[in-house]
Amino acid sequence: MRLLNPCLLAIGALSPVVAALAFDGAVGFGAIATGGTGGTTVHVTNLDDSGSGSFRDAVSASNRIIVFDVSGYIQLSSAVSLSSGLTINGDSAPGNGIGIMGGEVSASGKSNIIIRHLRMRQGTLDSDSGKSAFNMGKATNVILDHCSVEYGQWDSIDAVSAVNITVSNSIIALPIGQQFGAHVETGPSTFYRNLWVSAHNRQPLSKDDTQYINNVIYNYQAAYTAANTGGDFSHDIINNYFITGPSTTSSSDAFYQMNSGQSVYSSGNYLDSNKDGVLNGAAYNTVGSATVLSAPWASDSLALATLSAADAVTYVLQNAGASPRDELDTFVVNVVKSFGTDGTLYKNQANTGVSNGGYGTV
Numbered sequence: 001m002r003l004l005n006p007c008l009l010a011i012g013a014l015s016p017v018v019a020a021l022a023f024d025g026a027v028g029f030g031a032i033a034t035g036g037t038g039g040t041t042v043h044v045t046n047l048d049d050s051g052s053g054s055f056r057d058a059v060s061a062s063n064r065i066i067v068f069d070v071s072g073y074i075q076l077s078s079a080v081s082l083s084s085g086l087t088i089n090g091d092s093a094p095g096n097g098i099g100i101m102g103g104e105v106s107a108s109g110k111s112n113i114i115i116r117h118l119r120m121r122q123g124t125l126d127s128d129s130g131k132s133a134f135n136m137g138k139a140t141n142v143i144l145d146h147c148s149v150e151y152g153q154w155d156s157i158d159a160v161s162a163v164n165i166t167v168s169n170s171i172i173a174l175p176i177g178q179q180f181g182a183h184v185e186t187g188p189s190t191f192y193r194n195l196w197v198s199a200h201n202r203q204p205l206s207k208d209d210t211q212y213i214n215n216v217i218y219n220y221q222a223a224y225t226a227a228n229t230g231g232d233f234s235h236d237i238i239n240n241y242f243i244t245g246p247s248t249t250s251s252s253d254a255f256y257q258m259n260s261g262q263s264v265y266s267s268g269n270y271l272d273s274n275k276d277g278v279l280n281g282a283a284y285n286t287v288g289s290a291t292v293l294s295a296p297w298a299s300d301s302l303a304l305a306t307l308s309a310a311d312a313v314t315y316v317l318q319n320a321g322a323s324p325r326d327e328l329d330t331f332v333v334n335v336v337k338s339f340g341t342d343g344t345l346y347k348n349q350a351n352t353g354v355s356n357g358g359y360g361t362v
């Protein structure tokens, strides 16, 4: 369990620290999520879209811990709506784990949800291009950890009007359609040790107070974005590594639409903009025309920033996403390892050339 420095707690700054963590090692504002703790353990026993033993049925009631007795892809015929008070443990699945394909996983309007080691891959199998791979709009107290979120159509992650959220140790990659990463409003939110790959924008779009620590962002067109019209927020942006790729037109759009109304503590960030196949960036801590904070706005941000930007690249490439790492995540990680030479913004998952129509096999 990661214990925070009690001296930091004493100063009374805004803090996500809570008595009980969602799980050992949970960090950030979503670590407050209680999930299905104390509830019933429900087994997913088949890969069916619905009916007895299905994932859809398992998540249809609150206060549950969801475990998987099967592995492989569950193909949705429509969005699946989670209940409040759920823990979804994808790493309970045998073999190579579990994936959701072809529809949105939605926690919209719900609270206290913990999701770990789950692959959420919407793609064009979903005819509704207005939906996202994972939707936590208007949700409260949600933590996503070691998830693999790919092929989102509207956003990879929709977190508009979401309160107290964390996305950690996850892969957020290859959005299609709008080609957006995550859209967060209200907050606060924490993005920690994630791998963001080949998106047009919103990695994330932070119209909220945000912690952004040890993320790796590859082949972006615009990466960390506040939007000039979204309101004035505080952002701790620490020890992240921005790496340009073939789709990057302006490396300085690592920080995008960061106006003087935004207050930013920026430290230890790196940018590798030469696309030369080697990780050899330089310090890059000027965040648009944002107002510079001399100390983080959130009390535990420095304590969370344990890795340098370069070490975050090593760590994230090795550990981010659902485990065990499957074909699609391996494809994504290999694109990043080209350090500038490989990478495409896709409109359709099939164009990746990955097997199974782009979804790969789990």
Ligand SMILES: *[C@@H]1O[C@H](CO)[C@@H](O)[C@H](O)[C@H]1NC(C)=O
Pocket: 015, 016, 017, 032, 140, 141, 163, 164
């Ligand atoms: C959000 O988290 C804080 C603790 O960091 C807590 O005081 C607050 O009640 C939470 N908000 C909601 C809506 O649960």
